[in-house]
Amino acid sequence: MSRQPKTLLTAEQYLEIERAAESKSEFFGGEMFAMAGAGESHNRLVWNLIALLGPQLRSGPCQGYPSDMRVRVSPTGLYTYPDVAVVCGEAQFLDGRKDTLLNPGLIAEVLSPSTEAYDRGRKFEHYRSIASLNQYLLVASERVHVDLYTRRADGQWLFTSADGADGAIDLTSVGCQVTLAALYEDVALG
Secondary structure, X not given: OOOOOXXXXXXXXXXXXXXXXXXXEEEEOOEEEEOOOOOHHHHHHHHHHHHHHHHHHOOOOEEEEEOOOEEEEOOOOEEEOOOEEEEEOOOOEOOOOOOEEOOOOEEEEEOXXXXXXXXXXXXXXXXXXXXXXXXXXXXXXXXXXXXXXXXXXXXXXXXXXXXXXXXXXEEOOOOEEEEHHHHOOOOOXX
């Protein structure tokens, strides 16, 4: 028995479908991948992170976007929806629709058991190819812990982390600091 060949989509076809869809999908290598909904702790962490960054970014050169802003990783062709993206300076978009960001300086992902390996591995490989990206923040949803990767001037990535309610992380690329006590406020872990 022979299998039907898989029909691959172009990026233009994906965008046409995605812009009309009621749910979000990632796109890579000609294929669309449906994104699962997030649970309460994930959503609270995203909310808290945006609430913490917003006042610090206000009146400055940087602007933040929540998870409805699609990001295109131009060098690899990945289209995805990070939990939070921040741009310093003028935001660059794929086209006049302004729904596909090209130049994030900071990307934050809240980890879940089903996405952690991808977010730390293959997805970070994609993100590292974005020339404008200076920091990648990973927020644990099962314990009070964050990991931060910062691109150094020589192109290498420096890893730092913070734990516990007294921890804090400096997001130097966007001029912000996040205390873990505030980030994890009212979050049910586990």
